[in-house]
Amino acid sequence: MTACEWNNVVDRRDFLRLVAGASALGVAADWQATARPARAAAKKNFGGKTVRVAASAEYYAVAFRMFREQVEQEYGLKVAPEVIPSQEAYQRVMLEFASRASSYDLVMFSPQWLADFAPHLEPLKPLAEAAGLNLHLDDVLPAFRDMYSTWAGTLYAMPFDGDLHILYYNTAAFSQPESQKRFRDKYGYPLAPPQTWEQYRDLAEFFTGWDWFGDGQKHYGAADGYRPGRTGFWWFMGRFANYGGVYFDEEMRPLINSPNGVKALQNMVDIFAFAPPGSTNFGYTEVENALVKGDVALSTNWTSVARVAEDPNRSKVMGKIGYAMLPGTMIGGKLHRVGSLASGWSLAIPKYSANKEGAVHALELYTRPDVSLKISLNPGTGVDYTRRSSVESRDAGAAWPSAPKFLEVVKASVDVGFPAPLVPGAEEYMKVGGDALAAAVAKTKGVKQALDDAAREWDRITDRLGRDAQKQLWKAQYDAMKRRGLTYKPLG
């Protein structure tokens, strides 16, 4: 547009209007510019106070270090993560709590300890409200928010690492036409990722002892965790839940040795025959290695394995891994299939912290939607998604080519996620359950015998902790589970 054209279009009055409008915009922009620093100034500055964080693994400490500068810039807080190995975390933190003390302002813990820890934790909502902080609770995936962060109706923690077990399968094993034909001939149904644990067993058997990967070596069917104690229990829990089991009946009588438990454990024992050597001692890392080195066709493990499988420096199966929910079971003619909320890690503030206000500010920042997403996208952190905005984000979907499918599986699994036992003493109940699995797999006991013994030990734990109190607390957990559609499904 020339000056003449401009003169034709804009008369003097219009020009004055434009100038007035521009001036108004300028004033508004100036107000915004001044308002912004004013709001920033309203943020609390802690003048270099330290927030000591108990991180349960080095890769979690990496996550805390990622945003250390931001915490310092925004709140004047120094974040000091200290690594406590996850296997020691429960007793290290609990020992301090028992003496009414804490060396940490933020503790990371596995949600099955929430009942034990709750009396020593600060309720989060009043702290956050007093500080004027928004924890964006509506954005937290409901299963993590309702079952893993809240105890007796009070929010004590924010989910930090949203763990769950899913199924992984090597697509190379499933794609060969000759294999597909042989499988159909042998088992009478098409070769495809398993819908049920019985199919998982068939597939594990089929893929054991021959080179379906094309690297000149014999491979195995399936890798799962069988290590005694809590580790093995996570794998048992996925089977048990999908066979329709729950931990106790309404009267707090153990159901671990119910027909559901027996079938679940029998399935694990059967599949153990098709697992790589050394599986009796397999936990997260060993199961992950078996999958990403191409040793096995199938595996169930935590969601963080997906990123490792797509890491060219660590994986031989990049671009070859498919994902699905854990297999289920046909009960009453319908497929019962649930997710397994295996562990996870949450952040909470001990009552005994000397810097609760600083801690809640740091907690708010580390669990903020954008920060949470960036932490989860960093392969060095091992942190899984806890927020709906994360699993629906474009960045998460673009992380690797098959990430959208992975995210679908994560969402579907969390929506019907089956929780760990959350009553006091959960750690001990779980160890006993995991030990029963290990005994059955090692054949030091039969399946039924191992579970009957475990049930007796569960009763002993319940009696020691006080049957009536435990019954009430289990009822609270079971009611929460029922509200999410997770009830006992008798197998008869």
Next chain:
Amino acid sequence: MTGRTAVPLTLPSPPVGERDHIAVRRPPARRRLMPWLMVAPMLGVMLATTLFPLAYSLAVSFTRYELARGTGWEWAGGVNYRDALHDPRFLAAAVQTAQMILPALVAAFLVGFALALLLNGPFPGRALFLSLLAVPVMVAPTAAAMSFALMLTPKYGAVNDLLSMVTGQRVMIDWLGSPGLARASVAGVQVWRWAPFYMLILLAGLQAIPDELYEAGRVDGASRRQLFRHVTLPLLRWPALVGLLIGFIDLVKLFDTVYIMTAGGPGGSTETVSFYTYFTGIRFFHVGYGAALSFYVLIGVLLLCVALVGVAARREDALA
């Protein structure tokens, strides 16, 4: 009375008539207290670090103290001790501990003794061999357990690789996968750890035997076998006994190797009394019950040690 007669020796000689009177006079209080004051710091440390914890845990063992529940000291009498005798896992752990440590102790002793006999004579490079063979004693048990856990991995472990090279075919033994092999593997690591200790202690014993005894035996026409049986073995009795006691007491505490290599598995087959007591008392905070379990272990060790010393002493008397 010998104690009292010793007192005048440290005092100036009194007149003859007063000597008996002075001999029975007690030294001043300050002087009597001095020896106690001198050892008081050490006694204080011992009381604080040994006797007090022992008395405290004995008292706790008679309570229902649950640290995680904050129950406090609720008197339970002998319930914890009675329950322990009916606890199948504790009893199984006791049997399994014996199954692992007794063969390990015997094997380590024999290997150590053989090495000590080999190293007793002079040969080139003896000092180097001795130093290298003593390395396992210097390795932290946790580090050793982690190394062995890796070496015993079926697919990528050094042990199976070595066997594959020797046999010329792919060996894939799951060393920690079955109860028998897992117990043998844990025991094997203990042999590796303890054999050098016995080698050192028995070598020191061998070096302390005077050559004159062997020369006298040879003059009397004793064969090498007779010298070994009637000179070497009797004179090694006490070093061997001390070594066996130290080894036994340490092995009863077997924990780190099991914790790292097998986590008590497979199927609880390598669960030791220390491992079970740790989980009960420290991991799950059943402090009263855990204390009772540890006292059973202590009593067991004490009884066996007393029996071992008694047997050795009787043999000594018989020889004398």
